[in-house]
Amino acid sequence: MEDTKESNVKTFCSKNILAILGFSSIIAVIALLAVGLTQNKALPENVKYGIVLDAGSSHTSLYIYKWPAEKENDTGVVHQVEECRVKGPGISKFVQKVNEIGIYLTDCMERAREVIPRSQHQETPVYLGATAGMRLLRMESEELADRVLDVVERSLSNYPFDFQGARIITGQEEGAYGWITINYLLGKFSQQFEIQGIGNYQQCHQSILELFNTSYCPYSQCAFNGIFLPPLQGDFGAFSAFYFVMKFLNLTSEKVSQEKVTEMMKKFCAQPWEEIKTSYAGVKEKYLSEYCFSGTYILSLLLQGYHFTADSWEHIHFIGKIQGSDAGWTLGYMLNLTNMIPAEQPLSTPLSHSTYVFLMVLFSLVLFTVAIIGLLIFHKPSYFWKDMV
Template sequence: MLVMQVDDQEECINVPNFTINIHCSLEDLQGRSEIDCADIDTINDLIKSYCALHNVPNPSNFVLQTADGKTLRKTLRIKKCGVHEGQVLYLLMSSQDSFRRNGRHYCSLAIISFIIAVCLLAAVIVVSVYPKQSVFQYGVVFDAGSSHTKSFVYKWPGQKQNGTGAIEEIWRSNATEKGISAYSVNPTSVKESLEPIIKKTKKVLKKPSETPIYLGATAGMRLLKQRNPKAADSILDAVREAFSSTSFHLKNETQNVRILSGEEEGTDSWVAVNYILNKFGTMSVFNLVKENPKTVGALDMGGASTQITFDSYKQTIPKAYSQNLTLFGWKFKVYTHSYSCYGLDEIKNRYFAHLINKNKTGTGPIKSFCLPSGYNQTLNSTDIFQLPCTNRTTNNKEEIYTFIGQSNDEGCKNELDQLFNWKNCPYGKGNCSFNGVYMPNLKNVDEFLAFSGFCYPVSFLNLTTCKKAEKFSYKSFQNARANFCNKTWTEISNIPKKDKFKWIYCMQMHYIEKLLVKGYGFNGSNWKKLTFRQDINGTVIGWAPGFMLRVTNSLPTVLPSPLIGLAIFIVIVCLLVVFCVFGVAYSMIWRRFLKAKRYQRLEHRIAPSI
């Protein structure tokens, strides 16, 4: 820059200090021109100088680009643009530059369209390949036993395993104080006793109206049905009314609320035991066994009855003692029998009734070899004598009886023996348990699980905790029983374990031994087949899981639902097609711009120098 004095004023003049070559391929302006410029000149000044040199009006219609296609901003100074001496710049109409910029814009649109199309394609693949969501079904079972009632909530995938639902217990209620059979005098009051657990059960479920509910009454109600059919029916009607007033799904009131037969109870317990032990397969991963399942036998001890059930393994069994089952595609023919009046509560009443009936001293004190010496038990005759399990051979007056403990193990054994009928087997010698009941051979079954009431006395005497698969010998059982039955009440009271039934455990131990050894045939050689358990992996053993499993056989299969609905899937596929079309169209336009750009670059390379 040169500073000159003109008429006493300073004037700044831009002095050219280097040369730029401008190439133009426009019609009438083809060729290359040298333009002198200074560092402080702008790109717009350079364009104006070129236009002035060639007498071209409207310099604003032009832009300058570098050889690599970069458009130079008009307001920038030449020095800041990095332009150097002798560099070639290319003059284009503004519309040509816009054409090139639009080409890059269409390229971006093509890329975005293809990215969206790829994402939609991935979504379609995921929806098609990914496993569908399982639809779970739910069911509620009320176990109305002789002493209490509990409710259990189960769920299972709607897509069943060979026709049977792989159930899982998700909740259980606390037990009521009494069994429903205790409301025979005032049947309607059973609704009030069940109301708390009905409300709690309902809170567990999201859709109670879609959840089937069942109540199975067992031995307590079976006995009441024999004694007082009208009272039993009234209780069941009251239960149905209580269920109907809720939003639960009660499809068939008569079938959903009923008294189970002893054979049903025994069979359902067998199903439950084998299911919980994974004998049908590992249900947590839906892996069914490949060959005929090797099942275990089930020995259930309730308050009013006891059941024995096991797979007959093709033995010929009288029809009255067999049940046909289909579970997870497997067919079973099981032997089952329920001994009414042989539950722990009823055997106790039958024992005291037996002592009263053979007593010759009227209502005076009665000796009991099964009770500990120093312990006296006073009972009302109305508590002991209840048909059909007990009957009086003396008068029918209401009387009070006092039983005096003797702590006599051998005497207790003989007293309990008289509660069974070991004679008169209609199926031939050696083919009955007791009371003329058919009993097949146990040789084909490797293991039996004894649960519920079987566990109370043996766990108290520390033979097993009933929480693990622990075994003990028959000799250990005999020694523990004899040692306990010969203790005085003072000695028993000093045992640290708190148990309000410890006074009756001697009698129960003798009863269990008579039932298992002399009745079922678990002698010293095959006692090892027995395992006493109260629960398996936290699941309490009982008939309720087996009942729910069998019910699932009759419920419809619900197929898994897709991740998205059909309408949304169709929309995604349509969008995929649309964006693929857009991507192809934008790519073709971009290719057109790319060819034009390549042609322009080639033109730059072969342009002649001036």
């Protein structure tokens, strides 16, 4: 009778101990998994967005940029994530119909709403930089230029972004921001004239040279108009109109020599207009009619204006995109402006390293202890119960 009672007690105790051990094992495993997954899960993408509108003379383009909120060396590591070309001409053409500017910008600004997460809208800066077209309009009438910019500002202020203003940037700024863009990613013509073309490259070339005043130079070496020209060393990036014109003429390959480019330009300019229109039926006549002059201007500027030679020509790279971003002034503008945006602290893991290690060791020891006790119960039950008694 006593033996039966003792046996029942042992059975009852065994079941309870096993239940406790099993429950402890499950808790330890769950704790280990939870700590491990929590500590090592991918951190959410902590990024910032910025919008730049390039309001040029012929059209407006909207660019959306993204960079890590922490930044590196307080400079946003900026990547272009979207480009939206606004349908219609440049904003300077709306001087007599400023009430249409809001509708004009709608499609691309709505596209920005879609691309940028809603939670980021209010902190996303928007900048508009107007270039050649608005510079010319301001020269004609500062009042009209201000009127256009005022309507642009009111229109862009209606969106949920952090609008920072619209301004006309100078030609020097446009060039400087473009220089920043090119150098960052690798580590327009002012509208001179209404020209009646006759297809004579040499005559066009001579007419263009008259624009470059090389008679006066207060420095050791000048480009033209008394502007200092440093030695032509290293590589040079030619972008924007330089690239688009030369791309159309199929002259962007680095294997094409300066002599070959000049020869091909002469042949293109000498082609009859009707033949040109037939050969390039998909290109708007407005642009098609300018390629001879534009190409000749580029060659004249590079060779006679900046004194490139057949040898140094090899160091000119006509660039459209670099690593998926458009080569131009807008990214340089954004890089410069993001220097004024305070860097945020990097996102950190939920637990400190020491806490993480402590919890992992603790729950591992619990799991190990449970496993040892379980083995003793199963393999040496008499020894186990003897110690208990």
